[in-house]
Amino acid sequence: MFIRGGNMRILFVFIASILMALGGLPQQTESAKILATLSMPGRSQYIFVENYLKALAARGHQVTVINPFKNNKATPNMRFIEATKVQEYAQEMLTEMDGSNMWQEFNGYTRLMEKINSCTLDDEAVQQLLKSGETFDVVLAEMIEAPPLYGLAQHFNATLVGFSSYGTDFRIDRIMGNISPVSYNPMIIAPRTDRMSFSERLTNHYEYLLEQVHRELVHLPAMERQYKKYFPRAQKTMDEVLDSFALVLLGQHFSVSYPRPYMPNMIEVGGLHIAHKPQPLPxxxxxxxxxxxxxxxxxxxxxxxxxxxxxxxxxxxxxxxxxxxxxxxxxxxxxxxxxxxxxxxxxxxxxxxxxxxxxxxxxxxxxxxxxxxxxxxxxxxxxxxxxxxxxxxxxxxxxxxxxxxxxxxxxxxxxxxxxxxxxxxxxxxxxxxxxxxxxxxxxDQPQPSLERAIWWTEYIIRHQGAPHLRAASRDLNYIQLHSLDTLFVLVGVPLLIVGLLLKLSCRLLRGSKPKSCPFADKQKKQ
Missing domain, CATH: 3.40.50.2000 (Glycogen Phosphorylase B;)
Incomplete structure (x- = not known):
């Protein structure tokens, strides 16, 4: 049987349309095993990612959640490890943050995180998981300055993805290789905005330096002691774990905050927890x-x-x-x-x-x-x-x-x-x-925050951690990052040469005695 020319063209267009439609489908991601850690006794952090975790499970991923709450409602593809001991200290933890000055408040936060880490990692069910030999593809960690909990990623040889319900700060920026000048990025605990007066910028810079010093001298050493305690045979050091975040989801959006720079693997998902179709009220x-x-x-x-x-x-x-x-x-x-x-x-x-x-x-x-x-x-x-x-x-x-x-x-x-x-x-x-x-x-966004968070998570899974998103800034030290070494060469060397030429000129014009040089005479009189 022969197909007439017109029919042939119709058939060709039909097949081409199907192929184009199939080609336009989003790239599929194989089911991954995901471990999420939520350790804070308040529910707000879990509320932030609840819809996101359930959506991942609905897409076929196997999601395990470590959190400090009882979870009575079963969800397909989700299991919960209830490390509830931290709830016994919830009220006590709130008082830890009280202090007569900022240094004491920082000390209180360090003690708070030590307690949270130990309550979570000492939990019997968590210990069973650590010893089970089970593997995961991704560990989702709440970025609350708790490196011992981030250590779960190296233990399970998984890609480390972070999330922060409050958005970013200088600590997250540093981990991701981002630069956030304190001139317009207020400290997260401060009642300031990005539009600061001189006195506000001065205070902001002081608080930033104080927290930096505390972090290096007190907080990180305390966290490292816990890290070594719970992972004595770790494949990575704590510093290497902190440097291994492949992606961070930030609970912020420029329209409700302020514009600021991000790395391509720092994704704003503010409103992640909001259902775009409100449910009927009781x-x-x-x-x-x-x-x-x-x-x-x-x-x-x-x-x-x-x-x-x-x-x-x-x-x-x-x-x-x-x-x-x-x-x-x-x-x-x-x-x-x-x-x-x-x-x-x-x-x-x-x-x-x-x-x-x-x-x-x-x-x-x-x-x-x-x-x-x-x-x-x-x-x-x-x-x-x-x-x-x-x-x-x-x-x-x-x-x-x-x-x-x-x-x-x-x-x-x-x-x-x-x-x-x-x-x-x-x-x-x-x-x-x-x-x-x-x-x-x-x-007015091209896609809801929930869809954006899922797409980026699966992008990281599809591309085995997406190392191509890693900024070179993460591999530079402070001097290299801020070009202090090259500035020294570009500015310091010419100044040094000028100084030597001036000194040589004095010797040539006035003779070989240093006292005959007007510059030397002037210094002597002074």
Whole structure:
């Protein structure tokens, strides 16, 4: 049977179309074994990567998660190793960070990390895993200055990938070979932005140098002692492990932060935890929100700070203020009863926060100012009132400076100031406008953060760690990186030659005696 010319062309176009479609499909990645370590007692770090880990499992990867929580819900392709002992020290760990000066605070953080490392690596199930002979392709490590936990990658001969829920700082930048000048990169614990005055830059530089000194003299030696204890026959030194990160996922985005340079294997995935399609609210919460004629205020102190543990005086201030409002208040309160609760307040131990913030009748968000909560509020365009705790001051200060929020001191909270701040956020449209504009910029991305994180993770898997992404800067010492040696040659040698020529000229013009040289005479008179 013969095919006519016209039909032949149609068949050719049909086959070509199929081949082009197949060729345009994304490159497939073979199933990988992934080990994720989450050791902090607060849930916010796990919340940041929960959707990401589940998405990896849904794509066929075998995901093992070491975390300090009970996980009652089974997920296909996921298993959990529950190293829960750290929870026994959770409250004690918060007090470790208290100090009369920055050096004591840094010491407290080092003790905190020593406790977290030991609670995790001493766990019976973790020890069984270490001795099991099991292998992994990738170790996902939370970048919280815990090199003993990063050591799991060398133990399992796996590619090391990092993630940071707060974004990057000078320590992560140094590990990845990135340069982040302190002139416009504020310290992560500081209430400063990228636009700093001279005095702020001076303070920023001082704090940077102080933390650098503490890291080199105190923190890293303490971590190395633990590293050698738990990995006495390690294939790599701790310094080699720190230098082996193939990729880092950063819980930040320039639209809600500030523009800054990154290496190609430093990927912004701020909002990774946000479901882009809000889920339906539980019926009682939905009715409470939609029945509020003047709108709703949502109040939550996050997962690390429990509002039930706030001082009674602070709780009374909040109750009196909320009771005078026309708005209704959703309060995340970790107890069944709240004495003195006004009728316009609904308390629950847990709220589906992103789904609540997505509701149009929620007007403002009173928050501790954590990065995840801040990004959620901006994603859904809600102004914030920050009551910062620990390291959250910088997020609240940024909200104030950019214009989408206000901040108050939680430890010295006054009813008049709280009422005035709430009224200002509700009555002045500039705050809602600013948060709405940032939301619009943040949403304007070529792909959701979750898709970006998965693509880059699988890229690293497909290319066996992608060593071609490793910057040469990681192999240079400080002098080489900042070209101090070449500057010495380019500047110092010519100056030296000029000096020698001047000295020689003196000798030739005035004779061989040094005292006859005018330069020598001048020095002698002085």
């Amino acid at each position: 019926e009682d919460i939905k009715e409470f929100i939609e029945g509020a004629q003047h709108g709703v205020i949502y109040f939550s102190m996050g997962s690390n700070v429990k509002s039930k543990d706030l001082p009674q005086e602070t709780r009374d201030t909040l109750l009196r203020t909320f009771g005078k409002l026309k708005q209704r208040v959703l309060w995340k309160f970790e107890d069944d009863q709240l004495p003195g609760k006004p009728a316009n307040v609904l308390i629950k131990k847990w709220y589906p926060q992103p789904d609540i913030l997505a509701h149009s009748n929620v007007k403002i968000f009173i928050t501790h100012g954590g990065l995840l909560s801040t990004i959620e509020s901006l994603y859904f365009g809600k102004p914030v009132l920050g009551l910062p705790v620990l390291y959250d001051q910088h997020n609240v200060e940024r909200a104030r400076r950019i214009g989408f929020g206000l901040g108050l001191d939680l430890h010295q909270l006054k009813q008049e100031e709280l009422e005035a701040a709430i009224h200002k956020l509700l009555s002045e449209p500039s705050y809602a406008k600013a948060s709405s504009q940032i939301s619009e910029r943040y949403r």
